Structure formats: C-alpha cells, structure tokens
Amino acid sequence: MHMATTLTINGETKSFDAPPEMPLLWVLRDILGMTGTKFGCGIAQCGACTVHVDGKAVRSCVLPVSAVANHAITTIEHVGNTPSGAKVQKAWLDLEVIQCGYCQSGQIMAAAALLAATPNPDDSDIDAAMAGNICRCGTYVRIREAIKQAATGRQS
C-alpha cells in the first residue's frame, strides 16, 4: 500500500508515494535519486547506508520511512554544509583516506556525527562510534587519523 509521505531531507521538504515499511535507503536511492548513500548489507551490519536523523548516525537500510516523518534527515549530499561534516570532508581529502570509496559516504556520515557529539574523540570514542562501519579496503588507519585531524584541525 502506497502512502503520500513528506520528509525533511537536507533542509528541503520532499513529498513522494511509498509504502510505510519501505526502508529510508530505498526512498533515497530509488525514489528520490539520491544515490550518494550506498546499499551494503541491508541488515545494519556494515554502515554503508549511514545517514543522520536529527544529527545522529542511523542505518537507513533498516529504518522504515514511517519512522522518520517529523525528523530532520541529512545525507552525504548535504553533510558538507554542516560544521563537522565540512571538517571531516576536508581531512578526508587532505589524507587521501578513500581507496575504492564504496563505504566512504557511510564512514564520513558516522565520523561527522561523532565529531558533532564528541568534538575531541579519543581512540576509544572512535572505536565506539566507527566499529560498525566496515571498509573492505582496510582504510581504518587513515580514517582514524582523519577524524583526529578534523577534530584538532592539525595534521598528526
């Protein structure tokens, strides 16, 4: 059953028809054409689909669209306009974090949410926030370094 749904995504109001149980990821990619957010595992175990809901990192592949009406959603397309997102993206470029890139929109979203909540994370904070984001290329060392650089503004 399709229902008219309205969401606030990246500060804009978007209206579309979707079944209430459709995961947000499908709405973003297939209905709204916002393909920056990636599908990885579909069971909230890899982090590739991470978006922000009210500033918190959430896996959009298990999030029914009916659960996010009245919440502010931010995706990789817009995160560069947030203070922590801008810092993270700059550090990511400075340190050439990305290899194949598939997981990286999820990594950046998780890192930006971490810095927004914890401006000076230590290693255990990074572990706690980033452990659920998997990178098959193994860029973890550069990810950690980039998060620290984004936090302090200087290269470590």
Place this chain on the structure above:
Amino acid sequence: MSGKMRILASLVAIAIVAVALGVWIIRGPGPLDFAGGTKVALADHRAGKPTGVPAKLEKAGIVERGEYLAKAADCMVCHTKPGDKEYSGGLGFKLPFGTLYSTNITPDKETGIGNYSDQDFLNAVQHGKRHDGARLYPAMPYTSYTYMTDEDVLAVKAYLFSLPAVRAKAPENTLSFPFNQRWAMIFWSAVFNPDTRFTPDSSKSPEWNRGAYLAEALAHCGECHTPRNLGFALDNRKKFGGAITAGWRAFNISSDKAMGLGNWRDEDLISYLSLGHAPGHGSASGPMGEAVDRSFSQLAPEDIRAIVVYLRSVPPVLSPDLPATTAPVAPASHKDGVTADARGKKVFASACASCHGWSGESPVSPMATLTGTWAVNDPAATNVAQIVLSGTKRHTPDGALSMPAFGNAYTDDEIAAVANYVTARFGTKGSKLTAKDVAELREQTAE
C-alpha cells in the same frame, strides 16, 4: 484375618493413601482454581458466550469458525516446520532426553489425519489419545485443549480438513528409555489431564469468562508461562510465574506489580498481544513472537481485551531470580556506565550499537529499545543470547522491523561476551554466560 494379614493390609492401605496423597500434592490446583467463584455448567450460563468465535463470526460457516479457533489455539506454529507446508508437521522439540517431532495434521490419509473421525479428533485434542490408541506426549498441550468445547474442537477439525492434504511423514522421535515408553503416558494422563470441559464462573464478568476460555483452553499460555512440577505438568501454585521452555524464558505474566504485568497499562498489554510490542516493555521474540504473529495478532479486538481482563485477575507470583525493578536508561557515552567485558563491548560496538545505541534507547525504532525489557534485566541472559543467535522480526501496520540472526556469524564465546555486556550495561545485574551455556541454548531451540 490373622495378625500378619492385618499388618499387611494396613501397610497396603497406608501405601495407597501415601501415593494418593503424593499425587494430590504434586498435581496441585487446576488452572482456574485460583478464581474460586461459582461454577455453572456451560449450558446453564446465561451471561454472554465464553466459548466459540467472536460475534462477527457467529453466523460464519464451520470452516471459517474453525480457522479462527485454530489461530486462537495457535496450532500452526508447532505443527509447521519453517520452510515446509503449513500444518504438515515435522518441527523437532529438543528435550534433554531426545527429540520429539510434531505431526502432520493436514487431511492426508496416510501421513496426516485424513482418517480421523470426529471422535478420533476429540480423543486426540481433549484426551491425548491417538487414532491408533497410542498416547500423545504432553508436548501437545491437550491438558489445556481439554477445556475446549466439542463444538469448537470439531470446528477446528473442519478447518483442517478444508486444507490441501500434504504427504509428509514426521521423523521418528528419538526419545531415550524410559521416555520412549508411550504407554506410560496413560498414567501421566490419568494424573495430570483434568479431562474436563470449560465451566464458566457466574461470579465473574462475561469478559473474564471469555478471557479465561481463550487463555486457558485455546492460547494455552500456561504451557510456557507456568513452571512445571516434579511430574513435568503445570504447577498452578505458581501460575504464570514464568518458566524456561524450548530454550527461551517465558516471563512472569501474573499480576505481580514488579515482576509480572501488574504495572502494565491496558493499552500496553493490548499492544503487546496484538502487535508484539509495547513501548518501554520491549518486543516479542522467539516463541512469543510466533504466538503474536500466528495467533494473537489475528484475534478480534474484543477477544484481546478479554484476555487482558483475565490476565489481570491471576494472583501475583514472585520470580525470585529477577530484580525488583528494571534498570533505567544507560549513559549516552560508551565511557560511562558499565565498561567491563572489553570483548563484549567490542562486539556490541561493531554489531549492535548502530541500532540499539549506547544508552539502550534505539535511534532506529522504539521496538529496538533495550531499556526496560525483562530480557536485558534477566541475570541469566537467556533471551538476550537467544535473540542474538536467531534474530527477530516484528510486523506492524507501519511495516516490519527485523534484527538479523548472529548465530552463524559469531562464536559461542563472543555471543556469551556480548550477552554479558548487554545485561550489565542495560540491565540490573550482568549475566555470567559461558560459551558452553550458549552452545546449550543453541541445542534447545525447536527446529
């Protein structure tokens, strides 16, 4: 009579009295004895109709009525092996002394119940006696179904006979001696099967009577939620006090305010039964999840309300191993609160935190909130480990939400570690599960 004979006769008499007393003590009260009101024969009961189907189905044909009653009795879950045809049996119940398989109850003449007469079917469902005269094991809850009226049992039969016949022979049971001696069930049944139909209580409301019939005769709540006695029958002295069944803990559903349902609001109970979730109380998983999906979620709203009225009347029973209150929300930061069990924390960070959060309040859905659930407040962590092993799925009007099964992804050691971490962080007292405990829990799940 000589002196010796008299002594012998007295000894025999004493032995008989002792055995009878022992049986009487072990058997204890019946499931509805707590109510203590005035029982009247069903035929003489005038205040509402506690048996049968809800009003909207009253005029329906026997097959449709039987379908409703079969759902209310939750026949399908046990009589279907996941992935196989409905009602074709073969689900294995793993007991400490072997595996017992459910039977095919489709109308196939050779492998199902196609040759059952009405009387055969009544014998099986109410008396635990098979078509060929052999006795059923009480995994089939005939000691509950015995309270069903003949009319309702036969409506279920008509429904089952309306289904396509499936040829499927259940595997042979693998019970060890002495449990493989079916004939011994004659004695078990004689002691523990009340073999009586439901009698309304004229001192109670029509809703209560309907709820009692639904909960006791059909839904057979006590089969999981009431602890068992020495004879492996229900111990109604601790009615609805909670028990472990098929490797899952069925929690206390008595009216106790701390450990039972006494503090749940009516709308919470209605929501839990009909949707499998109540805010702040968690979501139904495992066998209760199946009961919600296949049975309660399909019942008429007035029947759910009747069950709630009945549940509220069951006297409070304590669960001595549970804390008096559930734990509050855990701190938002991973650094605060319980930090023990580094390994458990590592698994939680990788596999769990993204949905359940570090505070236990889920950023994804209230259905995934851990705070306030008995599962994380059970110091034995039974259901936490089981849900991690086999996952869970809930359907609601707004869509489905599921948690994947981690049983094949993590070792027993890792699952024990994460269960211990979860109960320590989000519950009142951390569990001390070992890899061996988790291996045993895997063994007990019906499949």
